[in-house]
Amino acid sequence: MKSWFPIVLIVFISNCINAQVTAGVPDPIILCDVNNPGDETEVFDLTIREGQIINGQSNVVVTYHPTSGDALSGTNPYPNPMALTNIANPQVVFVRLQSTAGQGWDVTTLDLIVPLIPVVAAVPDDIILNEGDNDGSAIFDLTMNESQALGSQDPFRFQFKYFRIEADAIADENRIEDPENFQNTANPQTIFVRMAPLEDQCDFEIYSFTIETDGILGILDLDLNHCSIYPNPASNMVTVSFNETVSSVHVILYDMLGKRIFSETISVNNGQSAIDVSTLPKSMYYLSITSEAQTIVKKFIKN
The missing domain is CATH 2.60.40.3080 (Immunoglobulin-like)
Structure with a gap:
C-alpha cells in the first residue's frame, strides 16, 4: 500500500522595489543686467544646475517647463534650455526629473534672477540729535531715511548696509551690525551706505551722510590733562x-x-x-x- 504525502511547493517571490527618484533643489541662477542694462533680461543656461537637480542619481533625464502643469505631465519642455531668455524677473522654471529605469519622476523649481540696478533717488538728510546732555554721544537709527534714497523703487527688492569707512562699503566688509542702534564714535561722524539689490552680486551704489549730536566727542585728537x-x-x-x-x-x-x-x-x-x-x-x-x-x-x- 502506497502512502501519499502532500507535496508543498513553496514559491518565494522577491519583489525588488526601486526607490523613487527625487529631484534636488537647485540654487537660483543669477545674471547681472549687462546686455542692455535696465531691461532686466538676460540669456540663461538652465543646464548649469543639472548636477544639483540630479544629485548623483543615474538613469535620469532632466527637462525644463514653463508651468507646473507642463512639468507634471511631461509636456511642452523648453526646446533650448541652454539659451533661455527670461520673460519675467524673477522667473520660475519648473524642472522634471524623469527616470529611464522605471523609478518614476519628480518635479522641482529653478529661479532665474537678474538683480536690479540701484539708483540713489536722493542722498538722505543728515541725522541731527539734540539730547540736551552736551556729551557728544547719542544712539542713532541710521536707517530712518532709507526711503529718500529709494524714491519710487520697490523697498522689498533692495538692501542697505552701513559702514564707518568708504573702502569698507565698497568691499562690503566690517559693516555696522546694528544700524538701528548705532552709538557714534566721533561727533560729527560720516556714515557710508552701500545700496544694493537683495542679490548683492552685481551693481551697487555708495553714498554718505552725517550724524551729529550736541556736545563734543572726538576719537582722534582729544587729549585732556585730567x-x-x-x-x-x-x-x-x-x-x-x-x-x-x-x-x-x-x-x-x-x-x-x-x-x-x-x-x-x-x-x-x-x-x-x-x-x-x-x-x-x-x-x-x-x-x-x-x-x-x-x-x-x-x-x-x-x-
Missing part, C-alpha cells in the same frame, strides 16, 4: 589715572573701526582704575571715559 592711561602699549591691564577725585567712571571700549567692545561703569580707588585687556587681539583701541558729564577718549595699543 586723565591718563598706562602702560601704553599694554599687554594685560590698562590703568586709568585721574588728577581729580572721582568715585566711578563709565567706560566704553571701541576697536579701531569704531565697533563697541564693552561698556560698563567701573570704580575708581585712590584716583586709579584698572581695566583687563588681556583677551583683546593685538590692535589699536579707543577708550571713552565719562565722568560728571565730561567725556574724553584715549588711544592705546594692545600688544
Whole structure:
C-alpha cells in the first residue's frame, strides 16, 4: 500500500522595489543686467544646475517647463534650455526629473534672477540729535531715511548696509551690525551706505551722510590733562589715572573701526582704575571715559 504525502511547493517571490527618484533643489541662477542694462533680461543656461537637480542619481533625464502643469505631465519642455531668455524677473522654471529605469519622476523649481540696478533717488538728510546732555554721544537709527534714497523703487527688492569707512562699503566688509542702534564714535561722524539689490552680486551704489549730536566727542585728537592711561602699549591691564577725585567712571571700549567692545561703569580707588585687556587681539583701541558729564577718549595699543 502506497502512502501519499502532500507535496508543498513553496514559491518565494522577491519583489525588488526601486526607490523613487527625487529631484534636488537647485540654487537660483543669477545674471547681472549687462546686455542692455535696465531691461532686466538676460540669456540663461538652465543646464548649469543639472548636477544639483540630479544629485548623483543615474538613469535620469532632466527637462525644463514653463508651468507646473507642463512639468507634471511631461509636456511642452523648453526646446533650448541652454539659451533661455527670461520673460519675467524673477522667473520660475519648473524642472522634471524623469527616470529611464522605471523609478518614476519628480518635479522641482529653478529661479532665474537678474538683480536690479540701484539708483540713489536722493542722498538722505543728515541725522541731527539734540539730547540736551552736551556729551557728544547719542544712539542713532541710521536707517530712518532709507526711503529718500529709494524714491519710487520697490523697498522689498533692495538692501542697505552701513559702514564707518568708504573702502569698507565698497568691499562690503566690517559693516555696522546694528544700524538701528548705532552709538557714534566721533561727533560729527560720516556714515557710508552701500545700496544694493537683495542679490548683492552685481551693481551697487555708495553714498554718505552725517550724524551729529550736541556736545563734543572726538576719537582722534582729544587729549585732556585730567586723565591718563598706562602702560601704553599694554599687554594685560590698562590703568586709568585721574588728577581729580572721582568715585566711578563709565567706560566704553571701541576697536579701531569704531565697533563697541564693552561698556560698563567701573570704580575708581585712590584716583586709579584698572581695566583687563588681556583677551583683546593685538590692535589699536579707543577708550571713552565719562565722568560728571565730561567725556574724553584715549588711544592705546594692545600688544
